[in-house]
């Protein structure tokens with residue numbers, strides 16, 4: 033029997049889990065089933081970039097069987113950031129109270145979702161963190177561990193944000209959080225996309241909370257991580273850091289704030 037839509041998550045309201053996909057046919061069915069086992073009341077939006085492996089058609093099958101599943105078909109591969117922005121817009125137009133970011137590859141355990149949503153009751157942004165006490169990273173090679181750890185230390189130092197895992201992509205944004213940041217100004221794609229949203233949220237004065245997660249290396253399908261994504265993140269973080277320092281100097285000279293965030 034086709035599942036019906038739900039009434040929402042207690043204390044948070046209607047929740048949409050946005051899952052961006054590119055060639056995730058081996059993972060999609062299981063991740064969506066795990067989401068609904070862990071949190072039956074949430075809805076899922078698969079944002080597929082016309083995956084050549086048929087992930088989009090598979091998502092349509094899942095949506096036909098379950099009214100809690102939706103599909104956003106995009107014409108071609110444009111990167112994680114663009115897929116999430118399209119998903120956020122879709123959620124805002126339909127009045128969801130919170131949006132969750134989750135990878136399709138199983139690295140973000142749906143079983144952690146109830147804890148993230150519980151934290152969202154008193155926060156604007158919840159970050160599932162690999163680098164706070166109680167978190168675990170499973171099966172990652174040392175070079176990936178080092179890259180993530182060093183990248184996050186650099187982002188924290190360069191941007192002055194009290195966030196341990198600014199590159200992490202397992203998050204909850206309450207509706208107020210998405211309204212408070214200027215999503216149209218966001219231009220980055222990979223890891224930098226998560227850092228950029230963290231920075232905008234921090235600058236908007238939003239309540240950000242980190243919850244430890246168990247992060248596992250993907251078991252099926254191919255990673256879309258590339259050296260370009262790392263270079264983009266380093267480049268952009270350094271650019272924002274320079275921008276922030278220049279703005280601080282100008283404030284010192286003229287005594288006027290120069291924030292980039294558009295306030296609601």
Ligand SMILES: Nc1nc2c(ncn2[C@@H]2O[C@H](COP(=O)(O)OP(=O)(O)OP(=O)(O)O)[C@@H](O)[C@H]2O)c(=O)[nH]1
Pocket residue numbers: 051052053054055056079080081109110111112115134135136137139250254255256257
């Ligand atoms: N729609 C869409 N989804 C994407 C794109 N690139 C990556 N994704 C999805 O974004 C999620 C994260 O991508 P991964 O390939 O796992 O990248 P990653 O997690 O940074 O890298 P690994 O740790 O190596 O897995 C997955 O669900 C991908 O299918 C894209 O261009 N468009």
Ligand SMILES: [Mg+2]
Pocket residue numbers: 135137139250255
């Ligand atoms: Mg991954």
